[in-house]
Amino acid sequence: MLINRLVVIGVGLIGGSVARDARKFGLVKEIIGCGRGEANLQKAVELGVVDSYTTDVADAVKDADMVLMAAPMGAFESLFRAMKPALSPNTIITDAGSVKGCVVDDAIKVFGEVPANLVPAHPIAGTEKSGVEASFEGLYRDRRVLLTPTEQTDPQATAKVRALWTGIGARVDEIGVEHHDKVLAATSHLPHLLAYGLVDTLARMDDSREIFSYAAGGFRDFTRIAASDPQMWHDINFTNRKAILEVLDLYRADLDQLRHWISTDDSESLMTCFKNAKSARDHFSSIFHAGKPGDGDE
Ligand SMILES: NC(=O)c1ccc[n+]([C@@H]2O[C@H](COP(=O)([O-])OP(=O)(O)OC[C@H]3O[C@@H](n4cnc5c(N)ncnc54)[C@H](O)[C@@H]3O)[C@@H](O)[C@H]2O)c1
């Protein structure tokens, strides 16, 4: 058995999906859920996603082999504080958060250094749905998971977290914390910001929301992710502020360029941009296997 007692803090889409597969693949003996919303945790027990739950973080982690933090990024510092008095030095702490630098920073704030058994991780898979009822088996099959161990991280702890993810079918890579946050700002955080921004702009153009009656597949594909949980994305934008602002500024300049080409009838430049973008998007489709809920290319 890889893990005797797994504690999942935040049993939502991501934590719930890991728990389902960890059980299905026989990687864990016991799963304890922990969080704030009792109704969600009760549902998690009813669905068989966790064996039991508690809303007391210290109580949850005290005899854990591994703790998986799958709550919004803004909760991490207070979760570290709450678990600190009860943590055994043998307990591995890992997470599924979308930003990695803040996990390391929050850990240093609370523990005074990066604990040797902290293995920050990020599964690059999800959907726009949230809560345990949105969790499902197979979310991580053939999906990438990025581990960002630090120089202080014990390689045995990293190996165990890697074994959890590969055991549920994911493809695991290791990457530096800063590089992770820059790349994800560009490929995940900026698209979500733009989708939220566009839908809000259109909603404010038309109080009656009549405009949406005439929208179809293009609008749906561009904006699916604006249906994601606002708290989660609020936290991501503030915890990865620097990298997001950098790529947002780059995109703003390019938007101005697009505007300029249209206003000056620069057909060649606009066409070159669209052809480049199509070629890059076709390449992405060829390396990304779609076909799961949320993939958008179905
Ligand atoms: N949704 C995605 O596509 C996706 C993909 C990869 C990683 N992530 C990351 O995974 C984490 C969880 O996202 P999710 O989509 O499962 O969200 P979710 O809303 O489905 O689940 C989050 C859970 O955390 C609980 N929670 C909220 N505040 C808490 C607190 N202070 N203490 C304890 N529990 C708390 C909520 O009750 C909920 O059950 C986030 O950090 C997110 O950035 C999300």
Ligand SMILES: O=C(O)C(=O)C[C@]1(C(=O)O)C=C[C@@H](O)C=C1
């Ligand atoms: O498919 C979706 O709905 C997602 O938003 C998943 C997605 C992304 O691809 O940007 C969102 C946040 C993550 O941290 C990882 C994956």
